[in-house]
Amino acid sequence: MYDENEMPRPSNPEIRHRLLSDGGHVIHRLGFNGAGVQDIVAAANVPKGSFYSYFESKETFAAEVVQAYWDSIELRHGKVMYDARIKPLARIERLFELLVEDHAAQRFQLGCLVGNLSLELSNASTEVREALAGILARWEGMIAACLDEAMIRQELDGSRDSKQLAAIIVEAWEGAVLRSKVEGNGDACHRFLQATLKRLLN
Missing domain, CATH: 1.10.10.60 (Homeodomain-like)
Known part of the structure; x- marks a missing residue:
């Protein structure tokens, strides 16, 4: 009423x-x-x-901020994941190269807002946790779609579980960004690109 x-x-x-x-x-x-x-x-x-x-609250604001943060990433970099001119596994590699460039522009000092708020608020705010879960699902969904396409094109072993592999990729990336933030350099992010991601996509 x-x-x-x-x-x-x-x-x-x-x-x-x-x-x-x-x-x-x-x-x-x-x-x-x-x-x-x-x-x-x-x-x-x-x-x-x-x-x-x-x-309504600072938590509501944080939930909308992290959503806006991810929307910005999708707007700037998401189109590479749907570029048919690029092989699907190369699209995934390019997405993370672009993300490394973003973090390098900030001298690896800020970290990923998705990861930062996951650590800070996932146990304190249901509203923020649900926003973060939605973002992770969208992110992993984009990656899984490329993995599925790579399997169809026989560029990746068809027995792989694309959803599980996508989750592992995101989890490994967030760990690398966290360490880069701690160390104040891009070493961990570059190890992710040059070693971890390539092995996961092999």
């Missing part, structure tokens, strides 16, 4: 975008617990009251 005392939430896409983009960068840099709402709204250059006008 409509509550006449309940004020409708404002709809300003530009402010919402700034909060998710600029405020999302704060979450990525400082972590969920390290970033306060004041830090988020200051980065977005909006009044503090605007935050709760657009997001």
Whole structure:
């Protein structure tokens, strides 16, 4: 039932975008617990009251931030996974090469927001955990589709379980990114590209 005392939430896409983009960068840099709402709204250059006008809670915000983060990755790099001019296994390798380039641009200091929030919030927020699970399913689904195509083209052993292999690839990647963040260099990510991924796709 409509509550006449309940004020409708404002709809300003530009402010919402700034909060998710600029405020999302704060979450990525400082972590969920390290970033306060004041830090988020200051980065977005909006009044503090605007935050709760657009997001019910900080956890809701984090769930939408990580979704926006993954949407950005798909927008920039996802098309390579559907490029018929590239062999399916090469598409997978290219996707992770592009991701390494993203992390290199940040000097391997920020890590993957999917992995960061998985460590920080998966046991604390059902909302964020469900968002992360959805992203992992989409990511692994893209990889599994390429693996299935490679099997059809007899470029990969047809007895392999594509869904399981896709999950292993993502898990190995997240471990490599975590170590690169700890060490502050790309050694682990490059080992993933040059050794781990090639062995998994062999």
